[in-house]
Amino acid sequence: MxxxxxxxxxxxxxxxxxxxxxxxxxxxxxxxxxxxxxxxxxxxxxxxxxxxxxxxxxxxxxxxxxxxxxxxxxxxxxxxxxxxxxxxxxxxxxxxxxxxxxxxxxxxxxxxxxxxxxxxxxxxxxxxxxxxxxxxxxxxxxxxxxxxxxxxxxxxxxxxxxxxxxxxxxxxxxxxxxxxxxxxxxxxxxxxxxxxxxxxxxxxxxxxxxxxxxxxxxxxxxxxxxxxxxxxxxxxxEVRYEMTNCEDAEIILVAYGTIARVAKNVIELAKRENINVGLIRPISLWPFPVEPFEKTVNYVKRYLSIEMSMGQMVEDVKLAVNGRKPVYFYGRAGGMVPEPAAILEEIRKISGGAK
CATH class of the missing domain: 3.40.50.970 (Thiamin diphosphate (ThDP)-binding fold, Pyr/PP domains)
Structure with missing residues (x-):
């Protein structure tokens, strides 16, 4: 068809x-x-x-x-x-x-x-x-x-x-x-x-x-x-998730839905600045996928949860990471959509390379 x-x-x-x-x-x-x-x-x-x-x-x-x-x-x-x-x-x-x-x-x-x-x-x-x-x-x-x-x-x-x-x-x-x-x-x-x-x-x-x-x-x-x-x-x-470019990432973005598509563009933008960024995309929000965090927590430096909210999924990210690595949050609310450039700037900040 x-x-x-x-x-x-x-x-x-x-x-x-x-x-x-x-x-x-x-x-x-x-x-x-x-x-x-x-x-x-x-x-x-x-x-x-x-x-x-x-x-x-x-x-x-x-x-x-x-x-x-x-x-x-x-x-x-x-x-x-x-x-x-x-x-x-x-x-x-x-x-x-x-x-x-x-x-x-x-x-x-x-x-x-x-x-x-x-x-x-x-x-x-x-x-x-x-x-x-x-x-x-x-x-x-x-x-x-x-x-x-x-x-x-x-x-x-x-x-x-x-x-x-x-x-x-x-x-x-x-x-x-x-x-x-x-x-x-x-x-x-x-x-x-x-x-x-x-x-x-x-x-x-x-x-x-x-x-x-x-x-x-x-x-x-x-x-x-x-x-x-x-x-x-x-x-x-019934756990479902997708991992992108996580094998040796320094920072892993966590995003679901349409914002995960924005996050994939940010991976490419960060690569141009020699920042290795990956993405964990939960597909099942409940049950929340803990496995990708277990796979990455030993080598990743930090996680960044990106949402169109004031910060909700980030709590489940913190529970999955369980204090083993820093978890940051960036969000927009009220119908505003996070832009790739703004997410990249947030990545620069948390990686110590703000410009």
Missing amino acids: AKVLMKGNEALAEAAIQAGCRHYFGYPITPQNEVTAYMAKRMPKVGGVFLQAESEVSAINMVYGAGGAGARVLITSSSPGISLMQEGISYIAGAEIPCVIANVMRGGPGLGGIQPSQSDYFQSTKGGGHGDYKLIVLAPSTIQEMADLVQQAFDIADKYRNPVMILGDGMLGQMMEPVDFDNIKKGENHIEEKTWATTGMGTRKKKNIINSLELDPQMLEKHNIELFKKYEKASKE
Whole structure:
């Protein structure tokens, strides 16, 4: 199949359809509205369900219902909209219902602005809702990877019976790049039967009951322990990352999403000044990839976390490094994007060669 020139939001939507998603619920919010518009056109043509809810609170509870019935279901929104969904996301995680949630981040806090940002990292990776639960969080840096990770997200969600979040930003959602959908499993035929789903008794003798309420504290504790056994398994099996030019780097940049693309340009700029710079790009934000830090910590001099925020992922970088080497931070907030020249200047400062 030939590559198709698409916006990131459109590629996300098409990849979900090709991966077997036939249920989409959402509510309009910039900068992810192209997903909603695309699904409104495409879902009826593939025999699917598109429903624009009256609010994000309603939409996430529709996801609970469709996912509980065994459907592959997608919901998308942007920062404040995801905030409104947090109670429902906690319910879904507690009830062990697979679904895919995409957050195309905008600037904040509050209503903020519609420019790209990465200030929802804490909300996504630390659990924005109540209770003990985890989301598996994947962060693409290209539109092709956006499409590929959507397929993986649905498979991971089904494997662990857990919500999976695609965490992008407004820049990734709005930019256009060629996308190849050949690697995506087509349709619903490849999806394994969900024997736990509430699809009627059929030939079963026991009812399938999906619930996140448990009034007996001992039973609720047992449920939490079982959930965290699942998270422990995921933390070993679902780690994803990319390393660039790290073999003998003096300074290693750490960046995810679209800012990792900027960081790759900085590697070349630093090389011209005889500063050997590498890049660790976390693709799974939870589970956070510790392995690349273990591989590099013995010889690298320092790490520099680059983010479109006031500093969030940098805390996980510090935990991974565990005090063994200095960790620095450079970020822009409110929709401002770090520029290569500014990152290079920061590298000069921390390497002792400011000009």
